[in-house]
Structures are given as C-alpha cells and as structure tokens.
Amino acid sequence: MTTTLKELGLTDYKFGFVTDIAADSAPPGLSEDIIRFISAKKHEPEWLTLWRLKSYRHWLTMEEPRWAHVRYNPIDYQQIIYYSAPSQRPGPKSLADVDPELLKTYDRLGVPLHERALLAGVAVDAVFDSVSVATTFKEKLAELGIIFCSFSEAVQTHPALVQKYLGSVVPQGDNFFAALNSAVFTDGSFCYVPKGVRCPMELSTYFRINAAKTGQFERTLLIADDGAAVSYLEGCTAPMRDENQLHAAVVELVALGDAHIKYSTVQNWYPGDKNGKGGIYNFVTKRGACRGARSKISWTQVETGSAITWKYPSVILQGDASVGEFYSVAVTANHQQADTGTKMIHIGKNTASTIISKGIAAGFGQNAYRGLVKIQPGADGARNYSQCDSLLFGDKSGAHTFPYIEVKNHTAQVEHEATTSKVSDDQLFYLRQRGLSEEDAVTMIVSGFCKQVFRNLPMEFAVEAQKLLSMSLEGAVG
Amino acid sequence: MLRIEGLHASVAASEVLRGVDLEVKAGEVHAIMGPNGSGKSTLAHVLAGRGGYDVTAGSVRYLDHDLLALAPEIRAREGVFLAFQYPVEIPGVNNAYLLKAALNAVRRHRGEEELDAVDFLASVKEKLRHLEIDPRFLERAVNEGFSGGEKKRNEILQMAILEPKLAILDETDSGLDIDALKVVAKGVNAIRDPSRAILLVTHYQRLLDYIVPDFVHVLAHGRVVRSGGKELALELEKTGYGWVGAAPPPEALV
Numbered sequence: 001m002t003t004t005l006k007e008l009g010l011t012d013y014k015f016g017f018v019t020d021i022a023a024d025s026a027p028p029g030l031s032e033d034i035i036r037f038i039s040a041k042k043h044e045p046e047w048l049t050l051w052r053l054k055s056y057r058h059w060l061t062m063e064e065p066r067w068a069h070v071r072y073n074p075i076d077y078q079q080i081i082y083y084s085a086p087s088q089r090p091g092p093k094s095l096a097d098v099d100p101e102l103l104k105t106y107d108r109l110g111v112p113l114h115e116r117a118l119l120a121g122v123a124v125d126a127v128f129d130s131v132s133v134a135t136t137f138k139e140k141l142a143e144l145g146i147i148f149c150s151f152s153e154a155v156q157t158h159p160a161l162v163q164k165y166l167g168s169v170v171p172q173g174d175n176f177f178a179a180l181n182s183a184v185f186t187d188g189s190f191c192y193v194p195k196g197v198r199c200p201m202e203l204s205t206y207f208r209i210n211a212a213k214t215g216q217f218e219r220t221l222l223i224a225d226d227g228a229a230v231s232y233l234e235g236c237t238a239p240m241r242d243e244n245q246l247h248a249a250v251v252e253l254v255a256l257g258d259a260h261i262k263y264s265t266v267q268n269w270y271p272g273d274k275n276g277k278g279g280i281y282n283f284v285t286k287r288g289a290c291r292g293a294r295s296k297i298s299w300t301q302v303e304t305g306s307a308i309t310w311k312y313p314s315v316i317l318q319g320d321a322s323v324g325e326f327y328s329v330a331v332t333a334n335h336q337q338a339d340t341g342t343k344m345i346h347i348g349k350n351t352a353s354t355i356i357s358k359g360i361a362a363g364f365g366q367n368a369y370r371g372l373v374k375i376q377p378g379a380d381g382a383r384n385y386s387q388c389d390s391l392l393f394g395d396k397s398g399a400h401t402f403p404y405i406e407v408k409n410h411t412a413q414v415e416h417e418a419t420t421s422k423v424s425d426d427q428l429f430y431l432r433q434r435g436l437s438e439e440d441a442v443t444m445i446v447s448g449f450c451k452q453v454f455r456n457l458p459m460e461f462a463v464e465a466q467k468l469l470s471m472s473l474e475g476a477v478g
Numbered sequence: 479m480l481r482i483e484g485l486h487a488s489v490a491a492s493e494v495l496r497g498v499d500l501e502v503k504a505g506e507v508h509a510i511m512g513p514n515g516s517g518k519s520t521l522a523h524v525l526a527g528r529g530g531y532d533v534t535a536g537s538v539r540y541l542d543h544d545l546l547a548l549a550p551e552i553r554a555r556e557g558v559f560l561a562f563q564y565p566v567e568i569p570g571v572n573n574a575y576l577l578k579a580a581l582n583a584v585r586r587h588r589g590e591e592e593l594d595a596v597d598f599l600a601s602v603k604e605k606l607r608h609l610e611i612d613p614r615f616l617e618r619a620v621n622e623g624f625s626g627g628e629k630k631r632n633e634i635l636q637m638a639i640l641e642p643k644l645a646i647l648d649e650t651d652s653g654l655d656i657d658a659l660k661v662v663a664k665g666v667n668a669i670r671d672p673s674r675a676i677l678l679v680t681h682y683q684r685l686l687d688y689i690v691p692d693f694v695h696v697l698a699h700g701r702v703v704r705s706g707g708k709e710l711a712l713e714l715e716k717t718g719y720g721w722v723g724a725a726p727p728p729e730a731l732v
C-alpha cells in the first residue's frame with residue numbers, strides 16, 4: 001500500500017488517512033425524498049424542510065455555470081451521497097462521549113480539542129462529515145451570551161435567529177452551487193455575538209471530508225449584533241481519494257452597526273496527485289453583509305489545497321462608512337486550478353474596501369484572480385483599493401487577472417494595481433549565496449510575497465499557513 | 479586558502495575562462511583587474527557557484543574542500559561570501575530577517591548556537607554604527623527601492639555580519655560616489671585580518687586607494703596575464719588595458 005501511494009506521488013499529502021467508522025449514510029443521489037430524509041434525520045421544523053425543497057426545485061431549473069477559468073469533468077449529482085453521519089449516540093454531552101476514533105483523527109490533524117484548546121485559546125466546533133462532533137468552550141462563551149454551536153443544534157435551540165438570517169445574505173437561488181447547498185446542507189457552524197460583546201477568543205471550525213463519495217455541504221451563519229466583534233477561523237483538510245469530491249459550502253456573515261467580523265480561512269483540502277487525479281472541487285459561496293453603519297467585515301484566505309478552488313468571498317457594504325476587506329493567498333501547484341477573488345458592492349455612503357490578492361502558480365497550476373468592485377449610485381465618497389499580484393514558478397504555470405469595475409457614482413475613488421513576476425534564478429542564487437538552502441530561499445521569497453496577507457491572520461495560523469505554503473511548493477524549483 | 483589551477487569555464491558554449499591560475503593565502507588582499515569581457519565577473523560567479531557556467535577543466539581548492547563540488551549554500555556556510563555587482567531585490571522580506579536567517583544558517587553549519595532576535599540586533603547595531611549605515615536599513619525590504627549606492631552598502635553590511643573567510647567583491651565600486659566608496663573600503667578593511675582573504679574584482683584603480691592590495695592580477699581573455707604588487711594598479715591607471723592585446727575572438731565576449 002505504501003509503495004503504491006509513493007508511486008502515485010500521494011504520500012506528499014500529510015493528512016490523507018481515512019478514519020474507519022461505520023457511517024449512517026443516505027443512498028447516493030438527489031431527490032425530494034433524500035431532502036426529506038436529511039431534514040427528518042435532523043429533526044428539523046417544517047419551515048426548514050420547505051425551505052430546502054424550495055431551494056431544490058429552484059436548483060432543478062438552473063444550469064451549472066461554465067464561465068470560470070477552470071476545467072473539470074462533468075459532475076454526476078446522482079452519484080453523490082448527500083448525507084453521511086458517523087453512527088453513534090446523538091448529541092455527545094462531553095468529549096468523553098465522542099468516538100475515540102474521531103478524536104484520534106483530530107489529534108492527527110492537530111486540532112486542539114482537549115485542554116490544549118484552553119491553552120491555545122481556541123474554541124473549536126469540529127465538523128466531521130455532516131455532524132458536529134464536539135463543541136468546546138460553549139459554556140464559557142454562553143456566559144457572555146455568545147452562541148457558538150453546530151448549525152443543526154442552532155436550528156433546535158435558536159430557531160428564530162436561524163430563520164431570521166438564513167439565506168438573508170446568500171439567497172437560496174443565488175447561484176447553482178448555493179441553491180444545491182440550500183437544498184441539502186447537512187451541518188456547519190452557527191455563531192451569534194450579542195450587542196456590545198467582543199468575543200474574547202478566536203472561534204474555529206475544522207472541516208473534514210471523510211466518507212468516500214461524500215459531498216460536503218456545510219452551512220455557516222455568523223451574526224455580530226450592534227457593536228459586537230468576533231474573529232473566526234476555518235481550517236479544512238480531506239483524505240486522499242482517487243475520485244473527486246465536491247465541496248459546496250455557503251457561508252453567510254451579518255455585521256450590524258459598528259460590528260466587526262474577521263473571517264480567516266486556511267484551506268488545504270486534498271489537491272489531487274501529481275498527475276491531477278483526484279482532489280476536492282471546492283465550489284463555495286461566501287458573502288458578508290455590512291448592514292449597519294461603521295461595520296466591518298474582513299476576509300482573509302490562504303488557499304493551498306483542492307484540485308479546483310472556485311470562490312469569491314464578498315462584502316455588501318450597505319451601512320454608511322462600512323468597511324470591507326479581502327486578503328487572499330491562493331497557491332496552485334501540480335495540476336491545481338483556482339479561480340478566486342472577491343466582490344465588493346458599495347451601497348452606503350463613504351464605504352471603503354481593500355482587496356489584496358496574491359496568486360502563486362507552480363508546476364502546471366493555473367491561478368486566476370476574478371474580482372468585482374461595484375459602486376452603486378448612492379455610494380457617495382466610496383473608495384476602493386485593489387492590488388493583485390501573481391508569482392510564477394517555472395514556465396508551465398499560469399496567472400490570469402479578471403478585474404471588473406463598475407462605478408455609478410462620480411465621487412468614488414477606485415484604484416487597481418496588478419503585477420506578475422517570476423521567481424528568478426538570480427533571487428534564488430542570491431539567497432543561497434547567503435547560506436540559505438534552496439527550499440528556505442523559496443519559502444523566504446514566497447513569504448515576502450504574501451506578507452500583506454499573512455499579517456492579517458491570527459498569529460498561530462500565520463505560522464501554520466506559512467508551513468502549508470512551503471509544503472505545497474516543495475519541489476517547485478529545480 | 480584558495481588555489482585555482484587551470485580553470486576553464488564557458489557560458490552557453492562560449493569559453494570565458496581559459497586557464498586561470500591563482501593562489502590566495504589567508505591574510506592577503508588580491509585585486510583582479512582587467513578590461514570588460516576579460517572574465518573577471520565570471521571568475522567571481524564560478525567561485526560562488528552560480529548556475530549557467532560549465533567548468534570544463536581545472537580545479538579550485540578552498541581550505542580542505544573541492545570548492546566546485548559544493549552547493550552554493552554550502553560554500554557560503556563554509557565562509558565564501560560574494561558581494562554582488564547587481565544585488566537582487568527580494569520584495570516583502572526585510573533586511574533584518576534575511577540577515578538573521580543567513581547568520582544562523584552559517585552558525586548552524588559551524589555547530590554554533592543560533593542567535594535570538596535580541597542578541598542578533600545587538601551585534602548588528604554595532605556594525606551599523608561602524609559602517610555609518612542608517613538603522614532603518616534593517617526594516618526595509620531587501621534591496622527594494624534602494625539606490626545603487628545603498629545596495630552596495632547593504633552588501634558590505636551583510637559581509638560585516640557574516641564575517642566570511644573568503645570575501646569576493648564583484649565590482650562593488652562601480653557606480654559609487656566617493657562617500658559610498660569610503661564606506662565600502664571601511665567595511666572591507668574592518669574584516670581584514672590574518673585569518674581572512676579578500677578578492678577584489680574591479681575595473682578601476684580608484685578603490686585601491688582605500689583598500690591597499692597585497693597583489694594585483696590582470697585578467698585578459700580569460701587568463702591571468704600579469705601579476706604584481708600594488709604598484710601594478712597605478713601603472714594600469716596610466717597605461718590602460720590597451721597593451722593586453724587585440725580584442726578577443728567574438729565567442730569569448732560575454
């Protein structure tokens with residue numbers, strides 16, 4: 001087995017083990033029955049079942065979009081398993097109730113579930129395939145009135161909040177994959193930070209796709225009420241599989257007056273092997289709404305994994321003087337493809353947005369930045385600054401930039417800068433002449449290139465991101 | 479310390495070095511002079527291990543090593559330093575970070591303990607003072623937006639911190655005004671001691687007013703055609719390089 005993996009070039013992916021747990025799965029395929037099955041499994045209220053069905057019916061009328069600068073074989077939606085839960089007693093009350101196999105999996109991933117979580121100051125809501133396994137720190141957060149739990153739990157315990165905000169930022173029919181997610185989403189994270197409360201710790205969700213042929217459709221909803229502040233980190237890994245797996249998540253953020261939300265993602269889903277076989281299709285819709293005045297939403301993403309990444313974490317700047325930020329590093333090595341960027345929709349007066357995008361392509365990797373800056377007629381004094389830089393390794397990788405700018409207000413200021421550069425032999429030699437190994441030289445050049453993004457990540461995750469980056473680019477030179 | 483024998487090297491199938499012989503002992507300063515295209519910079523690059531050159535014959539002994547068999551970073555860690563003629567920009571990486579990484583790579587190689595940020599800064603600040611370099615240099619990205627003179631000073635700062643055994647300066651004086659030239663000279667003279675050797679590659683005699691060499695060699699058409707004491711440089715200043723003979727055949731013009 002080891003030899004075969006090595007031969008296939010699969011051993012490079014450090015997190016590619018499979019956890020052996022009997023799963024409680026739905027048969028493959030999608031129909032109204034499957035959706036009712038999922039909804040029933042989760043004991044959902046009728047409004048949610050109907051919401052799902054409405055999404056599904058809408059999805060049936062839609063066509064899979066083809067405009068992205070990515071290529072992949074058609075997805076057979078009838079082959080996907082839409083529900084897979086580890087069979088165990090429902091609702092573990094504490095870590096002791098959790099299947100030890102699951103905990104071991106998280107151990108190997110380095111997710112701090114136990115006391116380590118306390119030391120790391122991280123509250124983790126771990127999503128294992130479709131069901132949330134354990135939520136730490138819930139009680140401590142509850143003292144402050146912060147609700148942080150799995151999405152399914154929130155449906156049971158805070159149905160009014162869920163009903164009020166679900167689909168309010170990403171409507172059911174928003175796009176093909178968002179509609180699919182709205183129909184079949186299984187779990188995810190829910191967070192509500194009440195008025196005036198600043199969440200005292202980083203909140204974190206670790207997603208993991210385990211069961212074979214399972215699509216993961218998680219749904220995240222995060223609400224910061226007036227004057228609240230929260231920083232949230234999402235990290236993702238998946239085991240190695242020869243077949244492609246679809247990951248179509250939806251993340252919705254709502255920031256009310258003076259609220260701040262910082263959402264950071266470190267994504268290293270399995271990227272496929274050296275020849276481009278297998279790997280995750282990461283087709284995700286992420287959007288935040290700055291509803292209140294002076295609110296702020298900041299997206300930071302480090303995308304090193306997935307065979308294909310296709311996503312545009314966006315901000316709707318509705319409140320006056322609200323602020324949207326997007327900091328992104330996307331790496332495509334071997335045969336990985338990425339079409340990623342952001343949308344900044346300026347509606348309120350004196351709204352400001354910043355876009356810093358760093359694309360790195362090595363091997364046969366294709367990396368596209370696609371962004372939209374839209375200034376609506378009422379957005380007096382809106383400002384945007386965009387910077388899109390690409391760094392190329394070798395001569396078979398590609399970088400593409402598709403910036404769209406629509407300005408309907410003459411007081412707006414929009415700036416866009418873009419550069420493309422290659423890692424030069426001169427740079428590598430210079431650093432090696434100073435005593436650095438070739439690998440360290442590459443890491444140094446890449447971290448310098450990504451500096452503006454990394455400094456926006458929480459400290460411990462910046463370190464992790466840097467490591468992932470070096471891992472993905474191993475052997476990119478020479 | 480360094481013994482070069484019959485060194486031949488080509489770039490893109492055109493021979494640039496055609497049998498260089500040179501011996502450098504610890505404590506000595508050698509100046510390599512010569513007209514454009516004589517192979518001076520190629521020699522510096524081959525010694526440091528830059529890619530793109532084919533060594534077709536000859537050998538280079540450095541201390542106990544076959545220098546040409548070592549990877550560039552190992553040469554650097556063994557004490558070979560090249561001050562670049564055209565220092566390279568590394569955007570986003572600050573100078574202090576590179577210097578610390580470089581110094582610790584050398585220290586690890588020698589089996590010494592790595593310096594932490596505090597000790598590192600203390601030692602660097604002293605060197606900055608001595609070389610009259612603005613401490614803000616450390617916070618700037620490596621050579622990014624530096625003037626020509628600043629880039630050369632930065633090379634000298636790196637050299638002062640890494641304390642090499644063999645320092646090769648590749649036309650570090652070119653394009654410098656007199657103040658910058660003095661800084662370069664000060665940096666070189668500061669590391670001059672009986673355990674180190676210095677190889678100055680230069681086109682002009684001017685630098686040698688400030689760094690007095692023990693030996694001067696004239697390189698022409700890929701060979702050392704004359705060697706002498708410091709007075710040879712003065713002679714060259716008067717006579718120029720016309721006497722070295724006809725222009726080399728076109729394939730050697732690199």
